Amino acid sequence: MLQRMLVERIESRILVGIVMFVGIMILIGWVAINENPRMASFTLQFEARAVERGGGLFAANCATCHGTDGLGILGRAPALNSPHLFGYDFFADIKNRRSVLEAERTTLTNERTDLAIELAEGASDRRRVEIEARLAEINDRLNVGIEADLALVQSDEDALNNSILTAVDLGYDPATFSRLTQANWGGTLDAYLYTTLVHGRGQNAQLWGGNVMAAWSQQAGGPLRSDQLRDLVAYIANWDRGDGWTVEDLLSVRQFAIVPGAGGGDAPTAPPVGTDDEVAVLQQIADAGIIGDPNRGDQLYHRRAASQAGFRLGCAGCHEGAVQGPSTDGTWERTINERLTDPLLAGYTPEQYLVESILAPGVYIVSGYQAGVMPGNYPEQLSLQDVADLLAYLRTTDPNYVPPSTQDQANDGALEQPTQQDNAPEQEPPPAAAP
Numbered sequence: 310m311l312q313r314m315l316v317e318r319i320e321s322r323i324l325v326g327i328v329m330f331v332g333i334m335i336l337i338g339w340v341a342i343n344e345n346p347r348m349a350s351f352t353l354q355f356e357a358r359a360v361e362r363g364g365g366l367f368a369a370n371c372a373t374c375h376g377t378d379g380l381g382i383l384g385r386a387p388a389l390n391s392p393h394l395f396g397y398d399f400f401a402d403i404k405n406r407r408s409v410l411e412a413e414r415t416t417l418t419n420e421r422t423d424l425a426i427e428l429a430e431g432a433s434d435r436r437r438v439e440i441e442a443r444l445a446e447i448n449d450r451l452n453v454g455i456e457a458d459l460a461l462v463q464s465d466e467d468a469l470n471n472s473i474l475t476a477v478d479l480g481y482d483p484a485t486f487s488r489l490t491q492a493n494w495g496g497t498l499d500a501y502l503y504t505t506l507v508h509g510r511g512q513n514a515q516l517w518g519g520n521v522m523a524a525w526s527q528q529a530g531g532p533l534r535s536d537q538l539r540d541l542v543a544y545i546a547n548w549d550r551g552d553g554w555t556v557e558d559l560l561s562v563r564q565f566a567i568v569p570g571a572g573g574g575d576a577p578t579a580p581p582v583g584t585d586d587e588v589a590v591l592q593q594i595a596d597a598g599i600i601g602d603p604n605r606g607d608q609l610y611h612r613r614a615a616s617q618a619g620f621r622l623g624c625a626g627c628h629e630g631a632v633q634g635p636s637t638d639g640t641w642e643r644t645i646n647e648r649l650t651d652p653l654l655a656g657y658t659p660e661q662y663l664v665e666s667i668l669a670p671g672v673y674i675v676s677g678y679q680a681g682v683m684p685g686n687y688p689e690q691l692s693l694q695d696v697a698d699l700l701a702y703l704r705t706t707d708p709n710y711v712p713p714s715t716q717d718q719a720n721d722g723a724l725e726q727p728t729q730q731d732n733a734p735e736q737e738p739p740p741a742a743a744p
């Protein structure tokens with residue numbers, strides 16, 4: 310009876326068919342919905358394994374130059390675990406706030422012009438009162454409100470700039486916050502990493518004291534298979550922190566990329582002094598007949614020129630306005646009148662003190678300041694000429710400084726000549742040794 314009802318009646322068969330069909334569709338739908346997460350979790354597992362294998366390869370092949378933590382090694386190879394490589398812009402928020410304010414300024418200025426025209430063309434008394442009220446509002450916002458907001462943005466920018474000084478000193482330039490843009494690379498980061506690994510960077514060996522980033526792929530004669538290169542790329546890409554990069558991350562980078570002839574660094578034209586022995590360096594400067602050029606020293610000090618060893622220096626960032634170190638102004642006077650009166654510095658010449666301060670900042674710490682703030686790596690960044698130029702520049706921080714050429718041309722009575730008591734009793738020799 311039941312069987313006859315269900316199977317033999319045509320209506321029942323149709324009904325069963327429909328139910329089956331709907332059931333199958335639901336099943337397919339369910340599988341389809343779950344396919345993406347399932348694949349994603351496969352991909353994740355696959356990527357996690359690639360990152361893991363990449364980590365092993367990195368430790369074995371790359372850490373000696375790029376550091377075990379990928380933070381780079383000073384003078385040896387750039388950091389890869391770095392907000393610079395991943396193009397994080399620490400100033401994005403500041404730029405954005407500033408451009409919003411500037412857009413507001415433009416809008417208000419335009420509105421003000423329109424209203425002024427309306428007034429000039431003659432408006433009803435009621436409208437005139439309205440316009441004048443609005444103009445007062447606009448002027449207040451333009452002259453007071455926006456200016457104050459912009460000043461706030463500026464002070465935040467200054468504070469941020471100050472907090473990244475040590476990175477800047479190592480060659481980081483916030484203007485080229487993206488390594489890929491700096492390297493003129495139009496493609497993706499993965500492709501950049503992969504290509505670098507395949508071909509190496511033999512052409513840039515001279516920037517790194519002859520230390521070469523080799524070609525790693527077997528197709529270019531290197532030791533690694535292409536799947537291993539992909540694992541390495543996955544491992545490096547996994548360092549990306551997206552929007553979570555912090556100033557601390559930036560400050561922990563030990564070496565930034567060097568770009569020949571650009572902000573980050575320049576092709577070296579003379580070797581660095583390589584020693585923090587200031588007496589030896591001053592002797593070499595004298596022996597080589599090197600004369601310090603205060604103008605070039607000024608440029609070096611203020612990051613407008615690169616040192617001959619190929620570095621942009623951060624001196625001004627810390628010393629201008631005494632932000633982190635003693636003020637640039639008065640350095641020479643303080644050297645004579647304060648530092649050299651300290652028994653610890655007995656027998657020092659001013660030149661010796663200053664060169665020691667630059668090459669070996671840890672030897673004598675100015676009271677009131679901390680050791681370890683001023684970078685200790687200038688022996689690797691400055692040539693003999695650079696040291697002589699910086700010294701000549703610091704000599705000019707004496708308010709009574711008279712350039713040697715004017716001194717020679719004697720009779721310019723208008724020029725204030727250094728008097729005996731100014732620098733007495735030390736009659737210091739000229740900045741660098743005379744020829």
Ligand code: HEC
Pocket residue numbers: 366367370371372373374375385386387389394488492501502505506510513516517520521522523525541566567
């Ligand atoms: C002998 C030292 C040395 C070893 C070992 C080395 N590298 Fe490098 N690597 C360098 C140097 C130096 C540079 C910078 C080259 C340049 O200026 O273009 C560099 C650059 C790179 C860059 C490009 C970084 C940038 O900012 O443009 C990547 C990526 C890289 N290396 C990955 C690796 C990986 C992965 C390994 C291991 C398979 C490795 N390197 C092994 C020295 C090394």
Ligand code: HEC
Pocket residue numbers: 474475478610622623624625626627628633634635636640643644648663666667670671673674675678679680681682683684687699703
């Ligand atoms: C990160 C901050 C920082 C940078 C960058 C820096 N300095 Fe300094 N510098 C200091 C601090 C802090 C002191 C005081 C502590 C000490 O004696 O080391 C100091 C001390 C000095 C002194 C002694 C000043 C005095 O009044 O006795 C001189 C000279 C000097 N620095 C020159 C330079 C030059 C030149 C450069 C660039 C090549 C430079 N500094 C880069 C922080 C810095």
